[in-house]
Amino acid sequence: MTIDVVVFPVAGLGSRFLPVTKAVPKEMLPIVDIPLIQLAVEEAHRAGIRDVVLVTSASKRAIEDHFDHSWELEHMLESRGKTELLQHVRTVFPPGMRFSVVRQPQALGLGHAVLCAQPVVGNRPFAVMLPDDLIDAPGAGCLADMVALHRETGAYSLAVEEVPREQTGRYGVVSLRGERITGMVEKPKPEVAPSTLAVVGRYVLPAEVFTALQEVKPGAGGEIQLTDGIAALLGRCEFRPHRFAGVRYDCGSKLGHLMANFAWAMKDPALAAALRPWIQEQLR
Ligand code: UTP
Numbered sequence: 710m711t712i713d714v715v716v717f718p719v720a721g722l723g724s725r726f727l728p729v730t731k732a733v734p735k736e737m738l739p740i741v742d743i744p745l746i747q748l749a750v751e752e753a754h755r756a757g758i759r760d761v762v763l764v765t766s767a768s769k770r771a772i773e774d775h776f777d778h779s780w781e782l783e784h785m786l787e788s789r790g791k792t793e794l795l796q797h798v799r800t801v802f803p804p805g806m807r808f809s810v811v812r813q814p815q816a817l818g819l820g821h822a823v824l825c826a827q828p829v830v831g832n833r834p835f836a837v838m839l840p841d842d843l844i845d846a847p848g849a850g851c852l853a854d855m856v857a858l859h860r861e862t863g864a865y866s867l868a869v870e871e872v873p874r875e876q877t878g879r880y881g882v883v884s885l886r887g888e889r890i891t892g893m894v895e896k897p898k899p900e901v902a903p904s905t906l907a908v909v910g911r912y913v914l915p916a917e918v919f920t921a922l923q924e925v926k927p928g929a930g931g932e933i934q935l936t937d938g939i940a941a942l943l944g945r946c947e948f949r950p951h952r953f954a955g956v957r958y959d960c961g962s963k964l965g966h967l968m969a970n971f972a973w974a975m976k977d978p979a980l981a982a983a984l985r986p987w988i989q990e991q992l993r
Pocket of ligand 1: 718719720721722723724725726735764813815816817818819821822839840841961
C-alpha cells in the first residue's frame with residue numbers, strides 16, 4: 710500500500726527559540742531563504758506524497774499563510790517584470806500538493822497533535838514529519854526511502870540515528886531484535902536507556918496508531934507521547950528502524966539551526982565563494 714498523506718505536527722511552543730518564537734513559528738525559521746516547513750514539504754513531495762495535513766495552533770497562522778497564494782504580491786512582481794522572484798514565490802507549492810489545516814487547541818504533546826489529524830487522514834497509513842529535524846540525504850531523501858520500504862515490504866518505519874549515551878534523555882529510544890523494533894521508551898535516562906538508537910523526525914505509521922493514542926495517558930513531561938502510541942502497536946505491526954544516509958540538523962536548537970544555515974549556504978556557489986574567505990578570516 711502506498712503512503713499518500715503526511716502530517717506535520719507544528720503546534721508546539723518552540724520554547725528553545727524564544728524570543729523569536731513568541732510571534733514567529735519555529736517552522737518558519739529560514740534556512741538561508743527557505744522556511745524549514747517548506748523544505749519538509751518538498752521532501753514529502755519527492756516521496757510521492759500529495760496530501761499535507763498541518764496541525765497548528767493559534768500562534769502559527771504564518772504557516773498556513775505561507776502555503777496560500779499572495780495574489781497582491783504575485784501581481785506586483787509580475788507587473789514589475791521580476792520574473793525570477795515570481796518563480797521563487799510560486800514554487801512554494803510543489804505541483805499537485807493539497808493542504809489541510811487542523812487545530813490542536815492545547816499543546817498536550819506530539820501524540821495528541823498527531824491524533825488531531827485523524828479526521829483528515831482517516832483509515833490510511835500515513836507519514837509524520839517534524840520539520841525542525843532537517844535531513845540532508847542523498848537521492849529523493851529520507852522519507853522517500855521509508856515510503857519505498859513500506860511499498861515493497863508492508864513494514865512501517867521510524868527514522869533512527871545513533872546518539873551519544875548522555876543524550877538519550879532528549880529522544881525516543883528503541884530496542885531491536887534483528888531488524889524489528891521491539892520496544893520504545895521516551896526520553897530515558899542514560900543509565901536505563903535500552904540502546905543509543907534515537908528516533909528522529911520521520912515516521913511511517915499505520916492508521917491503528919490513532920486508536921492506540923486515544924488510550925495513551927500523559928507520559929514523559931506530562932504530555933501525550935507519540936512514542937507511547939507506537940509502543941502499544943509493536944506486538945501487532947512490524948516496525949523497522951530506518952538508518953538514513955546523510956546528515957540531520959536539529960533546527961529546534963540554536964547550534965543545529967546555525968549549522969544547517971551554513972551547510973545550505975555552502976551549496977550556493979555565489980554564497981560559498983563569499984563565505985569561505987570570511988570564515989577563514991574569523992577563524993584567524
Ligand atoms: P518539540 O519537543 O520540539 O517541542 O516538539 P517544541 O514545542 O516544538 O519546541 P521546544 O522543545 O519547546 O523548543 C516536537 C514536534 O512536535 C510538535 C512541535 O511543533 C514539533 O514539531 N508538537 C509538540 C505539537 O504539534 N504539539 C504539541 O503539543 C507538542
